[in-house]
Amino acid sequence: MKLFLVVLFSFSFLTAEPITPIPLTIKADIQKVKLGKKLFHDPILSADNTISCASCHDIKNGGDDGLKFAFGINGAEGDINSPTVLNSVYNFRQFWNGRAKDLAHQAEGPVENPIEMGESFKPIVQKLKSSNYNAEFNKIYSDGVNKKNIVDAIAEFEKTLITPNSPFDKYLRGDTTAITQDQKDGYKLFKDNGCIACHHGINIGGNHYNKFGVMKDAKSKRLGRFEVTQNESDKFFFKVPSLRNVEMTAPYLHDGRYDKLEDVVKFMARYQLGRIITQEEIDKIVSFLNSLNGEIPESMRKQ
Ligand code: HEC
Ligand code: HEC
Structure with a gap:
């Protein structure tokens, strides 16, 4: 009975989250x-x-x-x-x-x-x-x-280039000590502020297009999805990028306009959500983003 409850609990813990962990292995030839x-x-x-x-x-x-x-x-x-x-x-x-x-x-x-x-x-x-x-x-x-x-x-x-076992994925799998308190706070801010509306799922992005500059003109030279469809409504829509390993992928945005993650977070809050967030909130969100670095893919570790 006790075991059953534990299983049920961890299952609901997982499904309740809008982000899912990267599988530990993937089938390939x-x-x-x-x-x-x-x-x-x-x-x-x-x-x-x-x-x-x-x-x-x-x-x-x-x-x-x-x-x-x-x-x-x-x-x-x-x-x-x-x-x-x-x-x-x-x-x-x-x-x-x-x-x-x-x-x-x-x-x-x-x-x-x-x-x-x-x-x-x-x-x-x-x-x-x-x-x-x-x-x-x-x-x-x-x-x-x-x-x-x-x-x-x-x-x-x-x-095979998947990066499992990031601290955040371990946390999602039930290890409550895998991330720091700041990272937990940052994840909450990420959800409460609405970042999660666009960055969610297994890749924390990568699953739909969205407008770059929802609340304010982002001054983008590239037209995004419009370049493919020529539909007016697709102007400035880009594939929402994955945020996994984002600490390691500077410079940021499709035009590489920012070198620092904190500048992107501030920009996203302002241009995508119409919010001005405090430096403390920015720091905590960045801290959460830094918990998304996974392991080097297995196929790259062995020769
Ligand atoms: C000169 C630099 C360069 C080389 C060489 C290069 N890429 Fe890329 N790659 C890019 C750029 C720039 C983009 C984005 C282009 C765009 O979106 O229009 C990209 C996009 C990609 C993407 C899409 C990722 C995503 O999230 O959309 C994959 C996958 C990829 N490259 C794999 C490869 C493979 C495989 C090769 C070799 C056959 C390769 N690249 C060679 C620069 C390069
Ligand atoms: C309305 C959808 C939307 C919302 C809300 C949103 N983003 Fe984004 N995000 C995007 C899109 C689209 C891009 C890519 C823009 C581009 O470069 O053209 C992006 C890019 C990013 C990048 C850069 C990734 C890279 O590899 O260059 C980061 C970091 C990021 N977002 C974090 C956040 C954070 C933190 C929040 C909340 C404060 C947030 N986003 C809210 C859609 C959104």
């Missing part, structure tokens, strides 16, 4: 993951063999590049901030404007983007076929090296 991991880190996918996916998505350092805008081949500068690849498997769409429906479709983008990797798939397939990769692909895929299989392997690897 090990062979494809190994191949995808190699491709992800290999500059062979770029036109001049200088840039890999990892150049802009450093998995052990937040899964992004730490820059306002990314640099691609020939030093070309982009005009949008690199998001993290960590936990991206849980995003409902990929890219700030959601133009890719999943990770495999996403992976086609940077390779063919002239200012990122600047390559088309035809020469890449040739390069891979005349390297050791040819045998590896043939072992896994009956149709060998082709575009579909290249992005399939990369997507399978990216699937």
